[in-house]
Amino acid sequence: MHVQPAQVDAALRAALSPIEHLEVIDDSHLHAGHAGAREGSHLRVVLISSRMAGLSRLARHRLVYDALRQLIPQGVHALAIDARAPGEA
Numbered sequence: 197m198h199v200q201p202a203q204v205d206a207a208l209r210a211a212l213s214p215i216e217h218l219e220v221i222d223d224s225h226l227h228a229g230h231a232g233a234r235e236g237s238h239l240r241v242v243l244i245s246s247r248m249a250g251l252s253r254l255a256r257h258r259l260v261y262d263a264l265r266q267l268i269p270q271g272v273h274a275l276a277i278d279a280r281a282p283g284e285a
Contacts, residue, residue, distance in 0.1 A: 198224065198237045199271045204264060208243065211263035216282050217244040223276075240276040249281035256280075 201220040209215055219242040241260060248256050256279040264272070 199239070199267050200237075201239065203267055204239060204241065204272075207267055208241070208260065208263050212243070212245050212247050212259060214247075215243065215245045217242070219243075223274075237272050238274040239272060241278065243277070243279045244282055244284075245279070246282055248279050248284075251281075253279075 201222050204220045205218060208218060208220075219240075221240040221242070223238045223240055243260065247259065251259070257277050260277050260279055261268070261275075264275070268275070
């Protein structure tokens with residue numbers, strides 16, 4: 197079973213608004229043949245939200261994982277997260 201980028205997008209928008217920028221990229225095709233490819237999607241999230249202001253990298257990742265807690269067991273094998281506050285490079 198694989199989780200689709202649109203599912204991740206919807207869950208993040210619902211949990212972490214306001215969001216200034218959100219990209220959910222499916223990198224699963226880059227992992228074809230890898231044992232984990234059968235276990236679920238390989239996704240990359242690029243997120244800019246004021247909710248990230250003042251938070252450590254770990255706290256930001258925890259927010260994203262919490263927002264996706266229902267989806268991850270449904271078929272996310274790997275998740276790369278780039279979560280920033282507005283104005284951060």
